Amino acid sequence: MSENAPTYQGPERVFSGIQPTGNVHLGNYLGAIKRFVAMQHDYECLYCMVDMHAITVFQDPAELARHTRELAAMFIASGLDPDKNILFNQSKVSGHAELAWIFNCVARMGWLNRMTQFKDKAGKHRENASVGLFAYPNLMAADILLYKATHVPIGDDQKQHLELSRDIAQKFNNDYGSLRPGAEHFFPLPEPLIGAEAARIRSLRDGTKKMSKSEISDMTRINLKDDDELIAKKFKKARTDAEPLPGELAGLKDRPEADNLVEIYATLADISKEQVLKDYAGQGFGAFKPALADLAVAQLGPIRNRFNELMTDTAAIDKVLEQGAARARTIADPIIKEVRDLVGFV
Numbered sequence: 001m002s003e004n005a006p007t008y009q010g011p012e013r014v015f016s017g018i019q020p021t022g023n024v025h026l027g028n029y030l031g032a033i034k035r036f037v038a039m040q041h042d043y044e045c046l047y048c049m050v051d052m053h054a055i056t057v058f059q060d061p062a063e064l065a066r067h068t069r070e071l072a073a074m075f076i077a078s079g080l081d082p083d084k085n086i087l088f089n090q091s092k093v094s095g096h097a098e099l100a101w102i103f104n105c106v107a108r109m110g111w112l113n114r115m116t117q118f119k120d121k122a123g124k125h126r127e128n129a130s131v132g133l134f135a136y137p138n139l140m141a142a143d144i145l146l147y148k149a150t151h152v153p154i155g156d157d158q159k160q161h162l163e164l165s166r167d168i169a170q171k172f173n174n175d176y177g178s179l180r181p182g183a184e185h186f187f188p189l190p191e192p193l194i195g196a197e198a199a200r201i202r203s204l205r206d207g208t209k210k211m212s213k214s215e216i217s218d219m220t221r222i223n224l225k226d227d228d229e230l231i232a233k234k235f236k237k238a239r240t241d242a243e244p245l246p247g248e249l250a251g252l253k254d255r256p257e258a259d260n261l262v263e264i265y266a267t268l269a270d271i272s273k274e275q276v277l278k279d280y281a282g283q284g285f286g287a288f289k290p291a292l293a294d295l296a297v298a299q300l301g302p303i304r305n306r307f308n309e310l311m312t313d314t315a316a317i318d319k320v321l322e323q324g325a326a327r328a329r330t331i332a333d334p335i336i337k338e339v340r341d342l343v344g345f346v
């Protein structure tokens with residue numbers, strides 16, 4: 001816990017969340033879920049379907065419910081053990097909304113005005129964006145700090161939000177904690193854990209854009225629900241250049257599409273990009289793409305099959321989520337009680 005010690009004295013705890021908005025893709029898997037799975041043996045982990053974040057942009061209610069169950073099934077199918085980890089939906093633990101309100105009163109307008117994701121998502125129609133979309137990062141800070149989580153595995157696109165969470169924690173500690181001896185370090189300053197590789201998996205059609213759920217063309221991403229044939233087809237059609245693969249990393253400079261495919265290969269195979277280049281130096285994409293497709297199918301196929309099995313029993317998924325929410329509340333309740341007390345709510 002390098003940075004927080006010796007100021008913050010609480011236990012190490014991991015929190016992360018994914019929006020249940022459908023189309024869970026390879027970027028989510030390599031940048032987040034695969035890493036969640038790897039962390040489950042070393043930390044107490046909470047993994048959340050952030051349905052309250054999802055509705056900052058209108059969601060059809062039936063679809064939201066379906067996507068929430070699907071995301072939970074995808075977590076389990078990817079290897080997250082629901083007994084070991086706390087899997088739950090955000091809306092089932094009321095402390096998220098309560099702490100988010102308090103943080104709405106701690107965070108400054110200027111801080112939120114700097115958030116690039118809001119600018120991207122609101123686009124030209126800023127006046128028409130929901131207030132929730134603007135205040136989104138405050139709810140994210142509440143998600144993390146409601147459990148006093150110390151570590152947050154995320155992709156690169158969430159880094160700025162994490163920095164804001166740290167600023168909110170620090171300001172809350174200064175404003176309220178410093179009034180009570182011993183509470184100066186009430187909240188930890190959560191540390192982002194961003195993978196050295198797969199921090200930003202890019203679109204298969206444009207290596208300068210990130211792979212995204214909201215991109216209109218489905219050919220830009222590999223969805224975890226795609227069947228084997230579709231995965232192979234998407235890699236085959238992925239945009240590349242005419243050069244063969246280089247022998248060294250420097251040879252990928254200014255070749256964003258080639259770099260992205262090498263990065264995907266490396267992260268799927270758990271090897272370095274250097275190693276991939278050693279193995280494929282001099283080969284064209286005609287040879288590399290089928291190898292990449294085979295690797296992806298070998299890893300994603302069993303996850304998809306398990307996911308399909310799990311989705312035949314949604315009552316069992318609901319039970320996992322219900323039990324997860326109950327476990328989450330046992331951690332959150334004493335923390336939110338202390339927060340109320342510090343703020344002066346009697």
Ligand code: TYM
Nearest residue numbers: 016017018019027028031032140154155199200201210211
């Ligand atoms: P979301 O749902 O957009 O994405 C979920 C996770 O996947 C990562 N990710 C990627 N990683 C690599 N390459 C990509 N192309 C790619 N696209 C997405 C994201 O960085 C994220 O880790 N605001 C968050 C959800 C959230 C949250 C939280 C996360 C709400 N509360 C508290 C951590 C802690 C989001 O919209 O993620």
